[in-house]
Amino acid sequence: AQSVTQLDSQVPVFEEAPVELRCNYSSSVSVYLFWYVQYPNQGLQLLLKYLSGSTLVESINGFEAEFNKSQTSFHLRKPSVHISDTAEYFCAVSEPYKLSFGAGTTVTVRA
Amino acid sequence: DAGVTQSPTHLIKTRGQQVTLRCSPKSGHDTVSWYQQALGQGPQFIFQYYEEEERQRGNFPDRFSGHQFPNYSSELNVNALLLGDSALYLCASSFNGEVTEAFFGQGTRLTVV
Numbered sequence: 001a002q003s004v005t006q007l008d009s010q011v012p013v014f015e016e017a018p019v020e021l022r023c024n025y026s027s028s029v030s031v032y033l034f035w036y037v038q039y040p041n042q043g044l045q046l047l048l049k050y051l052s053g054s055t056l057v058e059s060i061n062g063f064e065a066e067f068n069k070s071q072t073s074f075h076l077r078k079p080s081v082h083i084s085d086t087a088e089y090f091c092a093v094s095e096p097y098k099l100s101f102g103a104g105t106t107v108t109v110r111a
Numbered sequence: 112d113a114g115v116t117q118s119p120t121h122l123i124k125t126r127g128q129q130v131t132l133r134c135s136p137k138s139g140h141d142t143v144s145w146y147q148q149a150l151g152q153g154p155q156f157i158f159q160y161y162e163e164e165e166r167q168r169g170n171f172p173d174r175f176s177g178h179q180f181p182n183y184s185s186e187l188n189v190n191a192l193l194l195g196d197s198a199l200y201l202c203a204s205s206f207n208g209e210v211t212e213a214f215f216g217q218g219t220r221l222t223v224v
Contacts, residue, residue: 004153032211043115043201044154044215051211090153094210097167098144099203101153 002027002093006102013081014110021076021105023091032094033074035065038104039087047089050074081109113138115204115216123222124192132187132219136204142166143185144213145177148199160185161208189221197223 007022025031032051036044048059055067065076074091086109092099116135124130136143142161146154156169160179179185183204189196199220203213 036215041220043117043217044203046214049211092153097159097208097210098156098169099154099210099213100156103153104151 002031002095002100004091004093004100004102006089006091006105008105009103010106010108012108012110015083016080018079019077019081019085019107021089021091021107023074023076023102025072025074025091025093027072027093033065033067034092034094034099035059035063035074035076036090036092036101037087038090044090047076081107083109083111085109115202115214117200117202117216117219119219120217121220121222123224126192126194126223128192129188129190130192130221132189132200132202132221133184134187134202134204134216135184136202137214140204140206140214141183142205142208143179143183144203144205144208144210145185145187146201146203147171148201148218149195150198154201157187159208166208192223194223197221 003026005024013019034049035047037047050067058064063078089105091102118133144159145157148154158168163179174190176188199218201218202216205213
């Protein structure tokens with residue numbers, strides 16, 4: 001079974017500052033990787049995913065993540081955050097028929 | 112397109128009772144997966160339903176059961192509720208079980224008292 005480790009449980013950050021959320025997974029085989037965002041009292045929304053090809057993937061709202069196979073990592077970054085980016089972020093890895101999630105990172109953006 | 116819809120949004124049950132949660136998949140999807148998200152944790156896979164059968168199951172006791180109907184909607188049933196069953200229950204739909212294209216609903220918040 002796959003496991004996902006999100007190295008930071010909480011990340012406070014000031015508005016317009018950069019942020020990085022770290023994610024490591026355990027697998028020696030090819031996997032698909034995902035970042036989901038969860039706003040308060042809501043479900044999960046897909047932020048971005050890596051399936052194949054370029055190791056750098058981007059979302060429409062300025063986030064990007066880089067797949068690093070040798071380090072089994074899929075860190076999420078944003079160069080300049082907004083108040084509206086305050087949310088819980090989950091890294092996930094695919095397995096047959098299911099997703100395995102990390103414990104989540106709470107990002108709190110302060111003015 | 113209404114996306115994935117779950118009902119109810121919130122409910123409160125007493126220990127020992129039984130509960131049924133419902134999920135309607137996104138239009139065009141034929142697979143429904145259920146996840147449990149306890150407070151402060153990531154979602155945990157319960158099971159997946161495809162062609163009206165349970166195709167894959169996570170590490171959950173038999174108190175958790177499900178059903179899928181011919182219109183692809185699904186129910187999650189939990190018997191003999193425990194306090195530890197309090198969580199956000201998320202439904203995800205996809206086509207042919209393809210998790211790379213899964214869409215999640217808003218969830219049902221279950222509180223067991």
